[in-house]
Amino acid sequence: MSAFDDHMAMAAELLGTSVQIPDVTMNLxxxxxxxxNDVDLAAxxxxxxxxxTGAADETRSAVLLSMAWTSRPLALAAPDVTAGRYAQAMHAYARGFSGGxxxxxxxxxxxxxxxxxxxALASWIGFDRDDIAGLKAALILMASTRQRLSNWP
Structure with missing residues (x-):
């Protein structure tokens, strides 16, 4: 493959991921x-x-990272199960981050x-296709953000 072909393949992959993110987010x-807002029923x-499961690994990872950032302003109450621990860890990284x-x-x-x-954690979770815990973690993060927004004056 030429350098041009490599760049075109990378651009196509990035475009695919960029198109999938809003679709997955809307479906969540x-x-x-x-x-x-029942995470188990939604999952x-x-x-x-x-x-x-049809989204690219990179899409799931990006959605998780984005949901973590969005959930940042308030404390997160998550169940003590794998998905809850993933959501708590992602949320803690976002809350503790000092940059923008x-x-x-x-x-x-x-x-x-x-x-x-x-x-790294978002990628690890997002690339685990057989683990429903990643989906539930994204739902937990999104549900907490929705709760915060529904209480906003």
Whole structure:
């Protein structure tokens, strides 16, 4: 492959990830709406499962990192299960980060590698296709943000 071909392949991958992120995020929102913010019920939603498992590893990782940043302003109450521990760790990294969003997600977001400990964890979770815990972690982070926004005056 030529250098040009390499660049074109990388651009196509990045474009695919960039297009999938809003779709996956919208499907997370729809499932939480339909299941009244119940993470377990939303995670069992067939349309959401197809969206999550059909998304690229990089997409799932980017969604997790973005959800962690968005959940940052308030404390997170998460169950003491694998998904809850993932969500708590992602949330703690975001809350403890002293820089801004661009530094947190990285200037090349959503392209991998994602920066810092949060990026490494998001990638590790996002690349684990068979683990529903990643989907539930994203739902926990999103549900906490939705709760905060619904209480906003």
């Amino acid at each position: 929102t729809i499932a939480l709406n339909e299941h009244h 069992a939603d067939n349309a959401l499962l197809r969206s999550w 969003e661009t530094e947190f997600v990285g200037p090349a977001f959503p392209r991998s590698p994602l920066p810092g400990k949060a990026g």
